[in-house]
Amino acid sequence: MAASCWPASGFYREKKRNCSARTAIFDGGMMKNKEGEVANRPDNTAFTQQRLPAWQPMLSAGIVIPGFLVIGLVFIGIGVALFLGSQSIQVLESDYTGLNSNTPCYECSDASKKNCTCSIEFTLTKQFDGPVFLYYGLSNFFQNHRKYGVSRDYYQLSGDTAYFKNPSDSCSPYIYDSGVPIVPCGAAANSMFNDSFRLYQLVGGTKKPVPLDGKGISWWTDYNIVFRNPPLVNGSLAAAFNGTAKPVNWAKPAYELDTSDPSNNGFMNEDFLVWMRRAALPDFRKLYRRITQGDYAAGLPVGNYSLEISYNYPVIGFGGRKKIVLSNVSWMGGKNMFLGVAYLVIGSLCIVMSLVMLIVYAKYKFPEGDS
């Protein structure tokens, strides 16, 4: 780019330059032309002479060995904390797909069965510290598929009713249900997870319901900024959805997602928001409920429990699995041994290296003043 073209303009400019050169030559090489000298002499600045003051980092033994040692120690410290933190997290996981005939939900796994419920019984021999989180997990479900991911209409979801009539093309093939526009359109909304869970503590033969808190399971920004319901028509959300169809797979329209809490409906339904945040990997879990209330705010006490599942969501067709997870979290989130182990390994590696270097240094130390 710089020199490839034919710099004809340079030719004319060169003339000028040569003129000053000429005067110099005509003076027989004598430095008489002071002005010319000023004009031609390159600037003597640190930048043009490539002499900017510079710092030259030198990874000398004096820095690197203690440095590695410190990093190693810090890492081991963090690693231990992470490891212990992760160890302390209690997790209870159960696959309820019902593939095997001896599993509780075997009967429900038949897709033809509607409104099937099954329950999983479990016993806690140790207090399950609170707050306890209830997750559902799916595997081999590609929420991160590109087509699936773009299959939604942001303007619809932000409550713009103009898009209720004409949903975005990206929602295809879930735009219209026999000519009526679907709201919320698209594959993502359509495939919303619709199993529901109820947890009971079995106390002396009676089922004592454990209150499940559906608030605060989605991102704050999703709930408060990104997703908006359409403006109410005559104070009714249902009326705002007038002239639209529910997603084909949904049992109820969007404005009836949560019958118990009218404010938890439409696009502001937290279960919906959790679902709409796409998982990164095909095996994922999503937050379902939190146990923060009543007798169980401090955790689940020792005892027998029953988890009642209303089994609706078909996964066997695409080779998927469903699971339910009870877990508490530490300061670093859910249970994950990876970070703790990794920090411990890297930390010890650093220390080993600093020791090796120390030995090498002690052995091959050059005499002072070698320069």
Next chain:
Amino acid sequence: MLRRRLNHLFGGDEKRVDSRTIYVGHRQCPGTEAFIAPKFCDNRIVSSKYTVWNFLPKNLFEQFRRIANFYFLIIFLVQVIVDTPTSPVTSGLPLFFVITVTAIKQGYEDWLRHKADKEVNKYLVTVLEDGRRIRKESERIKVGDVVEVVEDETFPCDLILLQSSRDDDTCFVTTASLDGESNHKTHYTVPDTEKDLESLTATIECEQPQPDLYKFVGRMHIYRSDQDPAVRSLGPENLLLKGATLKNTKKIYGVAVYTGMETKMALNYQGKSQKRSAVEKSINAFLLVYLCILLSKALVCTTLKYVWQSRDGQDEPWYNQKTQKEKDAYKFLKMFTDFLSFMVLFNFIIPVSMYVTVEMQKFLGSFFITWDKDFFDPEIQEGALVNTSDLNEELGQVEYVFTDKTGTLTQNNMEFIECCIDGFQYKNRDSCSELDSFCVTDGPVSKLHEKAGREKEELFLRALCLCHTVQVKEAGDMETVSEDQIDGLLPPTEQQKGFIASSPDEVALVMGAMKYGFTFLGLDSKTMKIRNRQNDVELYELLHVLNFDPVRRRMSVIVRSKAGETLLFCKGADSSIFPRVRSEEVDRIRVHVERNATEGYRTLCVAYKQLCTEEYVEVDAKLREARLALQDREEKLMAVYNQVETGMSLIGATAVEDRLQEEAAETMEALQEAGIKVWVLTGDKMETAKSTCYACRLFQRGTELLELTVRTLEDGGRKREERLHELLLEYHKKAVQDAPPAKLGVRRSWVTASQEYGFIIDGATLSLVLNSSPEASSTRYKSLFLQICQNCTAVLCCRMAPLQKAQIVKMVKNSKGSPITLSIGDGANDVSMILEAHVGIGIKGKEGRQAVRNSDYAIPKLKHLKKLLLAHGHLYYVRIAHLVQYFFYKNLCFILPQFLYQFFCGYSQQPLYDAAYLTMYNICFTSMPILAYSLLEQHIAIESLMDTASLYREVAKNATLRWGPFLYWTTLGIFHGLLFFFGVRCLFSNPALQDNGQVFGNWSYGTIVFTVLVFTVTLKLALDTRHWTWINHLVIWGSLAFYVFFSFFWGGIIWPFLQQQRLYFVFANMLSSVSAWLVIILLILLSLLPEILVLVLRKPRGPHRRQKNPGQSSVGGQQSTQASARPLLMRTFSDESNTVR
């Protein structure tokens, strides 16, 4: 380009007619047939490339001819047409940016050209038309117009000088803007043209336009009503070139012969052939590898996608059904679009910004050469000149330096040392006082008198005063000279001022004669005036000048003295004079000549002959006839010259010293130490050249010289070919076979005691080697010759013709391993080799500017070559090599996680990163640090590079851009990419990463990977940076800060123009998670750990890489310390890091 167009336009004509006829003043001539107005092009200069109308299409077409731009255009089109994962904006925006910037730049340059053209074309000139003087625009001049030009104006087209305001029918001209020669050149009017231009009826027949500035052959027929047409020959001395400026002459009239694009200036205007650097070849090779990687990635993904989909339930799960259109699509078409989609997804692996960055680096980097004040020469008031910035890094790769001797190794600043008259030696190399005595004394110098006879002495000095083409400088200078004469004080510089000549030897000789009492006063209308020792002025009529040419290697003048004697004085090289004089005279002088030659002086022999009237008349007629010839004029003239210059008698010889350039020896020594082989290619004779080589320490005392010259060939008395064969084999055995294997180390036997060889060959022998008998032996000789040369420390080729110089360069350039060659020279005779070599360096010397104009870089002095190669070249190479490798690396580890992600998202072309990140990664987040690095890095301080020349060997043979380092960088990129992806993958095995139990989605995943990526590649560069200026700090920390700022900004606002607010608060949310922080820190550290280890444990690469004592460096403010290359463990605890002030 221009030339192509010209050939296209005029090529046909040129073939048909090889001369053109011009009617002076458009007047029909009597003797000729019907006047057909010949068609010539108008006098408009078009140097611009574009017009307003064709700028856009033409510029776009030219830009998209570049393979990289075309590639990105294709990617962009694919994105527009096919449903691809990323929007066309991601690749369209950078492409648009690059194209626009380039177009604006080229448009601006073209606008400047338009402006310059306009200035030239609209310039008002005076034309004589039908007896009236008409002012018209320069572009409307037609061939045949009679144009008036006044002093200090430039000629609007190529003119034949008809009339001058000077009495002696001459005019003075400088061609500074054409070839840079700033001396005044004398041009002559056509003899015998009438004073009244109105009544002049003449035609000019001349050759078709050709670009050679110094060649012109033509003939003028002057018709007079009563006589036969008179014919006058026209040569370059009659031709005034467009672009030259009229000096010292009030006004002239000339007739236009070549106009507009046919002028010699315009024909010389063509762009030089593009030289490509080795780095660029490496880039292209790497590009190909990456293209293969890209294709195979896309192919792998496409294949796996269909394999994966063929399993039950994967192709179309109920939650993600296909549209009707997708179902209907033809399967192979679908596969093809999938393939294209993957290509688009991974196309960032070849970044459009790399080309921009490389070009910016080259363009901006070259300023450091022009800015370097070490290259500034106070004498000529100029610094270095960069004609192309494409070859900066090639300066660090030079393996062979071909240097001219005169003006390059030596100063071309001639000083008269001694002379030898009739076998007696006259030395004059003394202090000023003695010099004064020579100049002041009116009477004969007694010392001179003792040796040769006065007659001979004066004849010799007269010969020196007359046999030359020196001009005395006009006007005021004459006065100074005479004043000084009266004062009796002539400081050498003042004297020098007075004379202008094409060759400094001539000035030296005239000055020499002046020292002995004979002063040349000037040439006044064919009369030469000299002042003799008695202070009388002698007048000689100059009859003919038999010009110097490199084949004859001599020149002569024929003068007629006041007494009526016609004398021929001839001076020339000994070899060309000796055969033409009586042999008994030769013997006396030969001793001196040879002794002087071995001392490194340039010797010339002076001879004379007296012509009787009949002889002169014959000679005169022959010369005139030859000068009039239209065809083969050169050859005919040569033949006459050779005829005339016979039977002379030798008077004496002169010795002129051409002093070595400043620091020539140091420079040569440094180059040799740097592993560069230096070849001296000179037209000079062997003895002189050899002594120069010794003086420059190219040959050492211990060096065994292998000679292959005409003399050694004729030793044995056998046929030359046989002897040549024999010698070649013998030398080959000596230098190649018996030599210790060179592979043991790059370091040549600098310290070790093994024998060094120097090789000497002359032009005649070289042509024997190169063009020997047509049998197969020719190629064998050539390879033998090459092998010998390559094993010699220095090679001297003397008696070379310019073309032979280029031949040698070409031969070495094309030899095995295709080494990088550099030619350096200052004269027109070096142009061919400057153009031939990979890098051509011109020295802004005394022999005009042709070398400078044709060079890639121009420097004022030879000594600057050392810094240019050892410091600038080395640094540029390291910088650009690092730039290229780093660019490929950073894009590999950028795209690899995206590739790996395909395995986890059902091969659905889901991008891992947000579109904004994809677009900005190469443009904003990671581009500035590497640009700053590639402009400012000094991995070794400039002083150390200059002090320790052998450091240059470390980057020899494209060391850091070979496949080894490339593999290293690629492995590093793959390692980092794998680490980034799988590190985060392990973290996401449980996506509940916040302490409130909420889970992260796919954009959080991508953002974590991207954050690790940006930090790692930037810190990797920070680790590589050995020279942290404030700019480095600013851009490295600045771009990291910018990334963080941008991420907050991008995720902090609901952007109305976006379809999906997928990154909204993702970054902020990520930072609220401790796990995310910890994994980012862990992965950055883990990726850089091997790098730190390598840095710490690296073995020293050369014994010269010593560390300077840090204590000393803080003094002086300008010194900078050299970062130590010793491994960490060899360093003491005390020398941790130091800041250089």
